[in-house]
Amino acid sequence: MSTTDNCIFCKIVAGEIPSKKVYEDDDFLAFHDIAPKADTHLLVIPKRHIVNLNDLNEDDAELMGKMMLVIPKIAEQEGLVGYRTITNTGKEGGQEVFHMHFHILAGSRLPGF
Numbered sequence: 001m002s003t004t005d006n007c008i009f010c011k012i013v014a015g016e017i018p019s020k021k022v023y024e025d026d027d028f029l030a031f032h033d034i035a036p037k038a039d040t041h042l043l044v045i046p047k048r049h050i051v052n053l054n055d056l057n058e059d060d061a062e063l064m065g066k067m068m069l070v071i072p073k074i075a076e077q078e079g080l081v082g083y084r085t086i087t088n089t090g091k092e093g094g095q096e097v098f099h100m101h102f103h104i105l106a107g108s109r110l111p112g113f
């Protein structure tokens, strides 16, 4: 499991790895997924290194509430009428990057679910 030191998304937050940024505020960053699985494929991350949902505690409730509000804001900014959000938790849940992120997927190629 990644730590802050070798975390690719922490490096994106720090500007050490480039990203196609679409949104940034004090707490969150959103950028295009490097290997898009849909016409639009964005990732929304907290700037703070949180591994995944299992890493949360009561103190994170406000931050996570803000994250739920920032996602539709980004979707509106990007002109997305409808979209799918996914967060994978743990290797067995399909998580490959161990810094929490919500995928925003939209467009004509969304498979049935």
Ligand code: AMP
Binding pocket: 008, 017, 019, 032, 033, 034, 035, 036, 043, 087, 088, 094, 095, 096, 097, 098
């Ligand atoms: P997950 O499987 O939920 O952990 O998703 C990780 C996502 O991060 C995948 O969709 C990758 O394509 C994406 N990804 C990995 N490295 C980068 C990067 N440097 N910039 C943007 N997206 C990335």
